[in-house]
Amino acid sequence: DNTATKKYKIAVIPGDGIGKEVTPWAQKALEKAAEGVAEFEYEHFDLGAERYLRDGAILPEDEEERIKANDAILLGAVGDPRIKAGILERGLLLKLRFDLDQFVNLRPSKLYKGVTSPLANPGDIDFVVVREGTEGLYCGAGGAVRRDTPNEVATEVSINTAYGVERVVRYAYQLAMKRRKHITLVHKKNVLVNAGDMWQRIVDKVGEEYPEVTHDYQHIDAATIFLVSDPSRFDVILTDNLFGDILTDEAGAVVGGVGYSASGCINATDKYPSMFEPIHGSAPDIAGQNKANPTAAILSAAMLLEHLGFDDAAKKIHTAVEADIEELGSTVRSTDQVGQDILNRI
Amino acid sequence: DNTATKKYKIAVIPGDGIGKEVTPWAQKALEKAAEGVAEFEYEHFDLGAERYLRDGAILPEDEEERIKANDAILLGAVGDPRIKAGILERGLLLKLRFDLDQFVNLRPSKLYKGVTSPLANPGDIDFVVVREGTEGLYCGAGGAVRRDTPNEVATEVSINTAYGVERVVRYAYQLAMKRRKHITLVHKKNVLVNAGDMWQRIVDKVGEEYPEVTHDYQHIDAATIFLVSDPSRFDVILTDNLFGDILTDEAGAVVGGVGYSASGCINATDKYPSMFEPIHGSAPDIAGQNKANPTAAILSAAMLLEHLGFDDAAKKIHTAVEADIEELGSTVRSTDQVGQDILNRI
Ligand SMILES: CC(C)[C@H](C(=O)O)[C@@H](O)C(=O)O
Ligand SMILES: CC(C)[C@H](C(=O)O)[C@@H](O)C(=O)O
Numbered sequence: 001d002n003t004a005t006k007k008y009k010i011a012v013i014p015g016d017g018i019g020k021e022v023t024p025w026a027q028k029a030l031e032k033a034a035e036g037v038a039e040f041e042y043e044h045f046d047l048g049a050e051r052y053l054r055d056g057a058i059l060p061e062d063e064e065e066r067i068k069a070n071d072a073i074l075l076g077a078v079g080d081p082r083i084k085a086g087i088l089e090r091g092l093l094l095k096l097r098f099d100l101d102q103f104v105n106l107r108p109s110k111l112y113k114g115v116t117s118p119l120a121n122p123g124d125i126d127f128v129v130v131r132e133g134t135e136g137l138y139c140g141a142g143g144a145v146r147r148d149t150p151n152e153v154a155t156e157v158s159i160n161t162a163y164g165v166e167r168v169v170r171y172a173y174q175l176a177m178k179r180r181k182h183i184t185l186v187h188k189k190n191v192l193v194n195a196g197d198m199w200q201r202i203v204d205k206v207g208e209e210y211p212e213v214t215h216d217y218q219h220i221d222a223a224t225i226f227l228v229s230d231p232s233r234f235d236v237i238l239t240d241n242l243f244g245d246i247l248t249d250e251a252g253a254v255v256g257g258v259g260y261s262a263s264g265c266i267n268a269t270d271k272y273p274s275m276f277e278p279i280h281g282s283a284p285d286i287a288g289q290n291k292a293n294p295t296a297a298i299l300s301a302a303m304l305l306e307h308l309g310f311d312d313a314a315k316k317i318h319t320a321v322e323a324d325i326e327e328l329g330s331t332v333r334s335t336d337q338v339g340q341d342i343l344n345r346i
Numbered sequence: 347d348n349t350a351t352k353k354y355k356i357a358v359i360p361g362d363g364i365g366k367e368v369t370p371w372a373q374k375a376l377e378k379a380a381e382g383v384a385e386f387e388y389e390h391f392d393l394g395a396e397r398y399l400r401d402g403a404i405l406p407e408d409e410e411e412r413i414k415a416n417d418a419i420l421l422g423a424v425g426d427p428r429i430k431a432g433i434l435e436r437g438l439l440l441k442l443r444f445d446l447d448q449f450v451n452l453r454p455s456k457l458y459k460g461v462t463s464p465l466a467n468p469g470d471i472d473f474v475v476v477r478e479g480t481e482g483l484y485c486g487a488g489g490a491v492r493r494d495t496p497n498e499v500a501t502e503v504s505i506n507t508a509y510g511v512e513r514v515v516r517y518a519y520q521l522a523m524k525r526r527k528h529i530t531l532v533h534k535k536n537v538l539v540n541a542g543d544m545w546q547r548i549v550d551k552v553g554e555e556y557p558e559v560t561h562d563y564q565h566i567d568a569a570t571i572f573l574v575s576d577p578s579r580f581d582v583i584l585t586d587n588l589f590g591d592i593l594t595d596e597a598g599a600v601v602g603g604v605g606y607s608a609s610g611c612i613n614a615t616d617k618y619p620s621m622f623e624p625i626h627g628s629a630p631d632i633a634g635q636n637k638a639n640p641t642a643a644i645l646s647a648a649m650l651l652e653h654l655g656f657d658d659a660a661k662k663i664h665t666a667v668e669a670d671i672e673e674l675g676s677t678v679r680s681t682d683q684v685g686q687d688i689l690n691r692i
Contacts, residue, residue, distance in 0.1 A: 085535045085536040085539070085542070086535065086536045086537065086539040086542075086543075089536040089537060090536075090537070090539065094537070116466075117466075118465055118466060118467070118574050118575055119464055119465060119466060119574075120462075120463075120464060120465060120466040121464070137502075137504070137537070137538060138537055142538070142540045142541070143540055144540045144543075144544065146508075147544075148547065149508065150508050150509065150512070151507075151508060151509070152507065152544055153505065153506070153507050153508075154506045154507075154540040154541045154543070155504060155505055155506070155540060155541070156483075156503070156504040156538045156540060156541050157501055157502075157503050157504070158483070158488075158502040158503070158504075159499065159501055160499070160500045160501070160502075161497075161498065161499050162492075162495065162496050162497065162498035162499075163496065163497070166496070188588070188591075189431045189432065190425075190431040190432045190435040190436075191432065191435060191436070191440070191483070191484055191588075191591075192483060192488070192502045193432040193436065194488045194489055194490045194500040194501060194502060195488070195500045195501070195502050196431070196432075197432075197490075197500070198490065198493075198498055198500040201494065220592055221591050221592050221594075221595035222595065224570065224592055224593075224596035224599070225595050225598065225599040225604070227596075228464050228465075228574060228596065228599040228600060229464055229599050229603075242537075245534075245566075245567050246566055246567050246570055246592060247570075248567075249567035249570050249571050250567075250570035250573075250574065250596065252571065253570070253571040253574040253575050254574060257575075258571070
């Protein structure tokens with residue numbers, strides 16, 4: 001009897017390269033983990049480099065509308081060296097993050113037992129980066145005059161609003177309450193004095209509502225040092241769009257490679273669907289070879305489940321992934337083998 | 347007979363905290379290494395947090411003019427937690443870099459024998475970051491409206507000119523010719539499409555004049571991964587002001603701490619004096635305790651000597667520092683002890 005089973009519509013954008021290979025495993029993990037509590041109906045979207053090279057379309061309006069009508073999005077990876085940098089990123093990935101107002105980019109970093117960190121003494125690494133997702137230097141403001149002449153001037157404008165910062169700061173405090181209750185704001189307020197000052201004031205102000213949560217501050221340059229020298233000091237790292245991009249890749253390296261890092265682009269108001277993706281790229285060098293590790297994609301399915309409120313189902317995936325890595329993490333396996341091994345444990 | 351000895355005027359700005367403790371050792375190393383070839387006359391400037399707290403002055407115009415009349419500048423460190431972030435940085439340190447048009451911020455990273463890297467397998471690390479020093483997000487363009495209200499908007503503008511980029515790109519190619527002949531441009535051209543595209547075009551164009559130098563490109567996020575996973579791949583890293591700030595601190599951590607990293611803020615036209623400083627800060631927590639390691643400051647003296655053309659004298663410092671670290675790097679020593687130990691070897 002399936003009457004208690006909730007039904008969800010999931011938009012699937014496998015994208016390019018290894019995205020196509022790992023996304024099916026995310027779907028399988030989703031289904032198996034949610035058996036009995038949720039059912040998923042998938043709508044596939046053919047978006048990314050191949051589509052663009054074929055017919056020039058990046059994110060047609062009607063397809064974006066159809067994506068919006070889903071309850072959540074599973075994304076693989078987008079990008080292809082044949083396409084000029086920025087076209088797919090700005091036209092597809094960032095366009096979705098911005099249009100769907102996914103203002104929290106949530107990126108957990110955890111050093112799993114069985115994974116070798118490049119650090120000699122990594123300690124116990126388990127933090128989450130709460131990266132703002134709809135503002136800052138990513139908003140596409142800027143331009144160039146006298147392009148390709150000796151007098152060219154190119155600008156990039158970081159736009160930051162109290163509205164946009166406060167909502168992500170609030171999210172970080174709520175998250176910290178469920179964790180070890182510590183927030184580290186990362187910015188560069190000694191140079192970017194306007195934006196940095198605003199971030200700090202809002203963190204201080206919202207912090208008054210969460211007296212149990214402690215918070216401190218680090219400049220982005222210092223934070224990159226601590227990620228290497230003492231990463232276990234972090235619980236929740238709260239930062240802007242660009243600094244979050246940088247820190248989460250460094251964090252991915254520190255926990256043994258971006259192959260184990262998933263991310264959620266979250267619209268915490270649920271007005272539009274949230275999007276879940278591995279933080280790795282399309283990896284054209286190993287694409288089509290059944291070599292890519294699907295673990296990050298599978299972990300993004302767990303984040304999707306958590307987002308929909310199925311904490312127990314998400315937990316099943318986490319437990320399976322942890323056991324798989326601990327036992328077989330150092331074994332060379334194909335994409336399908338890792339996927340099947342994890343699935344068997346769910 | 348001293349007739350062949352050249353004479354130079356050096357402005358000394360010890361600044362705050364440990365800056366005051368390490369700068370005298372930089373001067374002593376300078377003198378000893380240059381014995382017989384160069385003589386230095388010092389002009390001390392009382393600038394930094396203490397001066398600001400005493401009389402509100404940050405960088406008075408007449409003092410800046412006197413600084414400009416010197417042949418080079420030795421700087422310790424500037425900063426104090428009692429002063430709001432940005433005031434001394436923007437009013438003193440960055441003001442000097444900008445007013446003196448120090449467009450190359452040169453930051454070598456080397457893993458010395460005897461230093462323990464936090465990486466399990468660091469490999470042979472020896473690269474230089476060429477960071478642009480007078481543009482980008484550091485130019486202080488930006489502002490805030492409706493400050494401290496729910497409708498506040500804060501902006502930061504990155505301004506990049508072909509003029510400013512080309513001169514630092516040219517410097518990087520010249521430097522690469524003296525090294526392993528490889529440049530890695532680091533930017534975020536898939537998001538910051540205006541500035542990133544300009545940087546890439548100029549690197550490509552100037553590169554045609556240096557057919558022996560190969561160059562590749564990495565996004566800033568990917569570069570932070572490689573600094574941890576494979577730092578020995580780098581020779582010359584060429585990047586903008588903000589990305590250079592971030593990468594050099596991470597690089598400092600990777601080579602065992604910013605205590606071994608010096609930097610030069612270079613006006614390669616010699617129109618104004620160049621400035622040499624350790625990349626560490628004023629470290630108020632250990633200030634006044636004779637604990638700070640003066641090695642980075644002493645290495646900044648070597649960079650000053652190289653800049654003035656005294657390569658042999660600079661080499662003496664490098665050799666002394668290398669021998670000191672290899673033999674005693676893991677011993678706990680006071681500031682004065684390390685300074686004296688290095689001096690004895692010069
Ligand atoms: C592909 C790129 C636009 C993207 C970003 O910078 O946000 C990626 O690096 C990421 O972190 O998801
Ligand atoms: C103090 C600060 C303004 C400075 C910078 O950001 O350039 C410092 O971090 C550095 O790297 O020299």
